[in-house]
Amino acid sequence: MGDKDLTETLSDGEMEKSSREPLTFYQFSSTVRAVVRIRQKYQAMKKRRMELALCGTPLLPPPRSTSPKIFTFDGVASNNSLIVGKKRKRKKGRILFPNCNRRVPQNKEHSRAKNCLVLLCVIVFLQIYNAIENLDDHVLKYDLEGLEKTLKREVFGQQEVTEGLLVHLKDYLSTYVHSKPLVVSLLGPTGVGKSHLGRLLAQHFRSVVGEQLVLQYFVLHHCPSEGDLPHCSKTLTSHISEMVTQAEEEEKIPIFIFDEMEHMPRELLDTVLTLIHTRDNNEYLNAIYILISNLEHEEITKFVLQNSSSIAVSGRPRLSKELKPLLLSKLKKHHLLWLEGELLPLSLLEKIHVIECFIDEMSREGFYPERSHVERLAEELSYYSVSELEFSRTGCKQVVAKVNLL
Template structure:
């Protein structure tokens, strides 16, 4: 145990266990000495209780720009556009002491391309507790908002949840998963919190982060990636400008999406539409090797390659992109090893 942690832990034990019976055998002079030492120690650690309990302070919330860069480079495969956007967006926002509005990212792509994983990476490089932080809030459409008939109730609840949590900590993060399954119109209820306002009902939302995850737009992203592949162009040459407009239009006009005709897009409140490209065979191999390492296994390229080859790819004749991306790699790895 680190010296500082050991001292704080001993002090905590002393404070918590400080009954009369526990110190009765100690002589008066020793007790007085301990009291003096304890007073001095407490003066040095005025914020001792923050050391043990997560709170909205720099000890628990601190942006690690270099850590985010390394994680995106070494753990996210086949997503050069998404990596670049996320790193620049987060770095600029977190280093701005007075942002004009909350950061709003909308992550789009087919299943297993890394959208949830990137959300996790972001959380781990801002919050000491990562996704387990009490300041990271995840909403899943089918779990939290299942019934279309209750949309008005959901709107009110969602506003209250966000307001309450941002009141508690301005540096809160909200992740909305399965946006393609959310009832159209529901997400518009949080529009005032994403605007360029100093405060809304006395609460400042400017330092909060909102992340939307959706499969909507995945088809348009895949088609563009396929066009590049068929033209013999390198995947790395695909740029955001090739995807941003068709992606935003596809999402805005998708009646099955929670972002259908949303004012968040109409009013340009989404800062970045982040496209996730479909994954090829080589990326699946990288995912399998990374999973082996995460499980403490020796990396086996032959096993990773065989696992990747056995997956389903599309288009059927060309077998270019994995249907499920890296989503089933963890469970399948047990079968191959």
């Protein structure tokens, strides 16, 4: 054996001896500290990359490290746990947002307030529809369409008055509960159709609401003597009170028609005003009062004659609008009763209207209304001749007497 072989044999023996010798405490602790530092650095880098990936920041290539790479199963285990966690979160249906951009997730729960709002709208619609239907039903009970046809057929030359009267009646009769009674005052010269209009109203409402709920009061007939005024006033108040009570039980509106108001004494006028005037505890609120008189007929006649030129050009004047202020200033001198109602002045009748009155009356009496004969009868009456127009002085007052002589 040579020297070289001897040297190799000795070095191998020394190496085996050195490998068999145990590590010292100092060498072991430094190795553990190195492993812990490498692990902490690796965990910090992994956490940083995850946050950048969730925030949408592009990942930068990791810097090259000169430290030796040590293979561990920590990364594999963390990645597997992340994947499993994501799968579980998807199953739960929850949405997570990164810490750098927090958002409130949408609440897809159905709100009950929408259902309540829809139900409220349906209820309001039904209430309004039911109210409209009730208004129509209440008006239909009084058959105002039939009254309109009757007035157009039997009242001549007073289209403005009939239209205004129907408007007031329709507005008032559309409901049952009112804050005050309806008062309509019909004014006009002799023979223009005031009393005839009152009779038509009484006849119509007696047929629709009953005989007991319609009062047609003629002053000269019901209270002819001034000595009976206290008794007449008491009787009138008692009668109206009974009618109002009965009407409330039947849910109807009574009709009170007062004719010949120009002859009514002041005590009776005060009684009617007491029944009409609204008070805090007034039980006569649901009622209709028709006041018929020829008060201030001179003012109406004067106004029509002065405006005859405009009548010839544009038709009959609007008496209610232009005469109302003047008539109110005159009527309040007679009594305050006329300030409570709607004024409807009737105009003078022209000759053509008188001819229509003759035709209607002769047809009622069974005579054949020959045109030449009717015009000859109309010529026997007296007229106001203004601006090529002829207005009857007595209206249709003498038509009935003329026809009776045939």
